[in-house]
Amino acid sequence: MVPRARRRRPLPAWLALCALLCQLQVTFQITPPCASERQYERFGRCCAKCEPGMYMSSKCTATSESICLPCGPDEYLDTWNEEDKCLLHKVCDTGKALVAVEPGNRTAQRRCACIAGYHWSEDCECCRRNAECAPGFGAQHPVQLNKDTMCTPCLVGYFSDTFSSTEKCKPWTNCTILGETEARHGTDKSDVVCSSPLPSTKLPNEPQIYLPSLIILLLFISVALVAVVIFGVYYRKKGKTLTANLWHWVNEACGRLGGNKEM
Ligand SMILES: *[C@@H]1O[C@H](CO)[C@@H](O)[C@H](O)[C@H]1NC(C)=O
Ligand SMILES: *[C@@H]1O[C@H](CO)[C@@H](O)[C@H](O)[C@H]1NC(C)=O
Numbered sequence: 001m002v003p004r005a006r007r008r009r010p011l012p013a014w015l016a017l018c019a020l021l022c023q024l025q026v027t028f029q030i031t032p033p034c035a036s037e038r039q040y041e042r043f044g045r046c047c048a049k050c051e052p053g054m055y056m057s058s059k060c061t062a063t064s065e066s067i068c069l070p071c072g073p074d075e076y077l078d079t080w081n082e083e084d085k086c087l088l089h090k091v092c093d094t095g096k097a098l099v100a101v102e103p104g105n106r107t108a109q110r111r112c113a114c115i116a117g118y119h120w121s122e123d124c125e126c127c128r129r130n131a132e133c134a135p136g137f138g139a140q141h142p143v144q145l146n147k148d149t150m151c152t153p154c155l156v157g158y159f160s161d162t163f164s165s166t167e168k169c170k171p172w173t174n175c176t177i178l179g180e181t182e183a184r185h186g187t188d189k190s191d192v193v194c195s196s197p198l199p200s201t202k203l204p205n206e207p208q209i210y211l212p213s214l215i216i217l218l219l220f221i222s223v224a225l226v227a228v229v230i231f232g233v234y235y236r237k238k239g240k241t242l243t244a245n246l247w248h249w250v251n252e253a254c255g256r257l258g259g260n261k262e263m
Helices: 002-008 013-030 205-262
Strands: 039-042 045-048 054-058 067-070 098-102 111-114 118-121 126-129 137-139 151-153 181-184 193-195
Touching: 111 118
Parallel strands: none
Antiparallel strands: 039 045, 054 067, 098 111, 118 126, 137 151, 181 193
């Protein structure tokens, strides 16, 4: 009775509007009785839904509450629900180059992704091998899982000489640091070629390797020559007497043998 008494008094327009709005709000709250997403209406009353990870074994009645039971292994429900059963986790098929990135549990769905080097393609609804960047292009890093390769042209000072889905452009070799000079400029597809700055430093290196073998060879040849000369001289001096002595001995031996036979 008190509000009615108040209403009869002259009210400012804004207060009247506020009163109207308040009344509207009240009626709105009452008309759909289960405003909460975690409730449902049954037999003219609001009952609690089942929390994620649980399914509704039986709905509420006029006198009893909903009965919720947990999802089984390999099942899930990720919402407040009135479902009579849980959903089955999907399979991440390794034969299709899929792998589970999130194993999933009773409240969250398992998430599959393509294995490293592959990305998901909507066209075939399958994993496709990542594209290779041609020479002169490098793969953008960090390489993103489940994303196709992003190829970017090598900037000046960098090169790529291979087809690769993972390799970045590599920096040119710095000949100065190596103490050498640049023999050939680098390109986006090839490295700089360095060479030693003084060719004279390389030349004495070669005789150092060949000199010992050359000396040994010369030594061997001279020894052989000396041996031939000595043998030649010896043969000339003693050769004739040697053969004469041999001949004499052979004759003697044969004579003895012959004598023996005669006896
Ligand atoms: C289920 O997994 C989700 C995401 O993978 C995670 O946020 C949540 O904490 C997990 N819940 C339980 C109960 O392990
Ligand atoms: C090579 O390295 C030196 C010393 O770090 C640097 O001064 C020079 O600019 C570099 N040269 C090239 C071609 O990058």
